[in-house]
Amino acid sequence: MPKIVDAFDRRELVAQAVFQLIGERGMAHASLRNVAAQANLALGSVRHYFDNQAELMDFAFRTNSERVHVRALDRLEELESKPLPAQPELLVEKCAGVLEALLPLGGESSRDAVVRMEFMLAARTLVHLGQAALDDYRATGAVVGRVLMQLLASDLVIGSRKPVDEAERLIAVLDGLSLRMVLQPAWATPEQSSATLRRHLASLLGP
Amino acid sequence: MPKIVDAFDRRELVAQAVFQLIGERGMAHASLRNVAAQANLALGSVRHYFDNQAELMDFAFRTNSERVHVRALDRLEELESKPLPAQPELLVEKCAGVLEALLPLGGESSRDAVVRMEFMLAARTLVHLGQAALDDYRATGAVVGRVLMQLLASDLVIGSRKPVDEAERLIAVLDGLSLRMVLQPAWATPEQSSATLRRHLASLLGP
DNA sequence: ACAATATTGAAACATCTGTGCTAAAAAAGA
DNA sequence: TCTTTTTTAGCACAGATGTTTCAATATTGT
Numbered sequence A, B: 001m002p003k004i005v006d007a008f009d010r011r012e013l014v015a016q017a018v019f020q021l022i023g024e025r026g027m028a029h030a031s032l033r034n035v036a037a038q039a040n041l042a043l044g045s046v047r048h049y050f051d052n053q054a055e056l057m058d059f060a061f062r063t064n065s066e067r068v069h070v071r072a073l074d075r076l077e078e079l080e081s082k083p084l085p086a087q088p089e090l091l092v093e094k095c096a097g098v099l100e101a102l103l104p105l106g107g108e109s110s111r112d113a114v115v116r117m118e119f120m121l122a123a124r125t126l127v128h129l130g131q132a133a134l135d136d137y138r139a140t141g142a143v144v145g146r147v148l149m150q151l152l153a154s155d156l157v158i159g160s161r162k163p164v165d166e167a168e169r170l171i172a173v174l175d176g177l178s179l180r181m182v183l184q185p186a187w188a189t190p191e192q193s194s195a196t197l198r199r200h201l202a203s204l205l206g207p
Numbered sequence C: 001a002c003a004a005t006a007t008t009g010a011a012a013c014a015t016c017t018g019t020g021c022t023a024a025a026a027a028a029g030a
Numbered sequence D: 001t002c003t004t005t006t007t008t009a010g011c012a013c014a015g016a017t018g019t020t021t022c023a024a025t026a027t028t029g030t
Helices: A007-025 A032-038 A043-049 A053-081 A088-102 A108-123 A127-153 A163-183 A190-205 B007-025 B032-038 B043-049 B053-081 B088-102 B108-123 B127-153 B163-183 B190-205
Strands: none
Touching (some): A007 A032, A007 A053, A032 A043, A032 A053, A053 A088, A053 A108, A053 A127, A088 A163, A088 A190, A108 A127, A108 B108, A108 B163, A163 A190, A163 B108, B007 B043, B007 B053, B007 B108, B032 B043, B032 B053, B053 B088, B053 B108, B053 B127, B088 B127, B088 B163, B088 B190, B108 B127, B108 B163, B127 B163, B163 B190
16 A cells, blocks of 8 residues: 555645735735645645645635634633623623634734635635635624623623624624734734724623 | 827726626736726727736726725715704714715625725735725725714713724724625625614714 | 555646737828 | 828737646555
8 A cells, every 4th residue: 555645634734835825925826836836745746635726725715714713712612611700891801802813913813814814805706615605604603693692691781782783793893803904914903903892892881 | 190089088998897807706807808808998909008907907996996985075075064963863874874985885886895895905915006005095094084073073972982992993893894795795785784884883972 | 575556746738817019990180 | 182190909929827647656565
């Protein structure tokens, strides 16, 4: 029997190369040849693990989406496992900590968010990425929804806010902050966005 | 002297073709040949009015950006020219009317917003579009800032909100709503986004 | 050592891209 | 009508892309 290279590892290594290329030079430069070069592989090798470019892109998209949401879900489950803090400030802090996993606040999460945005926009016209985009949307919707439940359940909430409405607004805030940091990182700093997110969450509790 | 075709009209006609292509098939398909075909022109003709593809894209970007902001500024100046309504509901309605010019709520504004988003993301890696993207950001920042001034000046505002902070948040809401409608028009309807925007504005006045 | 087969490498093909260059067509002044 | 100059059209080139095809390499079980 021949050499057995763990196919999963190999595919993820190629996906990493895709992320690097998209992050630094944009989706247009994520060609098979560029990806192969970035991963130090031959074009034939890449095509041995992925039948199509479409399959490669779908895999990379889903891998990226999973990375982001796993980060958020880890923090979320840690939040849900403990009793909620009684003070509003602490509660806001906890919830913001979860949601910040969805923002490009530096390090790995920054490149992930950029790549995710590129994939999302690409999925608008590349039909074979449509399902992955839908799955991504559902995943972030679930995260935001669960965080919001924690907030609104803590009888600290003022007035009668409809959870669905506030989820819609909170998702908009998150997407907007994310978009701005991706497109104009010089203008939208992590500290600024972080603070804006916290202010928004606080405004859901106090007036 | 030869035939004199109004160069401005011609350039805008070509830009229209660019918008159509980007809106329907994405930035990647906005090649010179596709643009020429879409505009019923020969490749040589397009190149007669634009030296580069870079120049064409820059012109199209700025034309698109101008369309969006002119729509908003028209409504804004009409708002600023009259005394502010005393009732909170009417004030919110007026301000929302201005800001809705920045959202893809159907008709021409929908395609404009989609195209604008594609250009913005493209400008992240295409350096020759960087300046146009910056100018666009400044323009929407100015619009949002002026609308917010109207709101906060109307001694209806509750608590002590810092205008800069609220501008940041409002821009995020607008960008987020816009992004979602562009990427998932089936999930984010105009009515929904419109309502969310109004709720956000109302929350700046009442608790 | 040998054979089987996953893995790699490379060449070729058709298509598309931006750009440079040249020449035809067309229209308005003389 | 003739001339001038914009406008249009088309060819050609070099480069890049996805895909197909086929041969060479390398590694593991026997």
